[in-house]
Amino acid sequence: MASAEESLYRLDLLGKQHDRAEFTCxxxxxxxxxxxxxxxxxxxxANAVFVLVPKNAASEIAxxxxxxxxxxxxxxxxxxxQKYLPRYPVVSATLIGRLAVSKHLQxxxxxxxxxxxxxxxxxxxxSVVGSSxxxxxxxxDRAVRFYQAHGFIKLPESMxxxxxxxxxxxxxxxxx
Numbered sequence: 050m051a052s053a054e055e056s057l058y059r060l061d062l063l064g065k066q067h068d069r070a071e072f073t074c075x076x077x078x079x080x081x082x083x084x085x086x087x088x089x090x091x092x093x094x095a096n097a098v099f100v101l102v103p104k105n106a107a108s109e110i111a112x113x114x115x116x117x118x119x120x121x122x123x124x125x126x127x128x129x130x131q132k133y134l135p136r137y138p139v140v141s142a143t144l145i146g147r148l149a150v151s152k153h154l155q156x157x158x159x160x161x162x163x164x165x166x167x168x169x170x171x172x173x174x175x176s177v178v179g180s181s182x183x184x185x186x187x188x189x190d191r192a193v194r195f196y197q198a199h200g201f202i203k204l205p206e207s208m209x210x211x212x213x214x215x216x217x218x219x220x221x222x223x224x225x
Contacts, residue, residue: 060100060166061102062099063099063100063113067108067110068109068110072084082147083098087113096117097170098114098115099114099116099166110151111151111154112149112160113163115147116143116146116167117146118180119143120141123140125204125209126211142180142181142182142183142184142211143183144185145184146186148167148185164195167183168217172217175214181214182212183211183217184209185210189208192208193208196212199212200212
């Protein structure tokens with residue numbers, strides 16, 4: 050069941066109707082990506098870019114995230130997480146490349162809402178494209194704490210975090 054906040058928004062693929070120019074989250078690299086590169090990446094099939102829009106203002110972007118296929122060396126993954134992975138030279142994964150919330154809407158749990166949507170999309174497509182985990186490269190320590198609070202495991206000596214699909218499956222079945 051959707052929360053009251055979730056019922057105020059919908060998730061779309063980024064399109065021409067969305068006002069990218071007005072979006073700002075306060076982190077220049079995330080703002081710049083959405084304004085200058087996101088549509089090119091979608092056209093080239095390099096990333097899928099999803100935007101969270103208010104149902105009453107369909108052109109306004111409240112936040113966004115990107116998803117793409119990714120490969121990770123098994124040696125980079127902690128042993129505790131390796132037991133559920135296939136024994137291949139490269140572990141297939143889904144990368145949440147970027148996740149940002151509009152500056153004027155921060156503090157309203159939209160980041161958690163976006164992350165939940167990203168994990169849902171990654172899980173739904175894992176059986177189609179083959180993905181055994183979700184990977185994020187946190188932009189700063191605050192982002193690391195955000196992802197850890199949502200169950201991600203931080204890899205040693207990096208800003209990279211992972212969440213096995215098995216964990217996402219357990220979360221999905223618990224929320225039903």
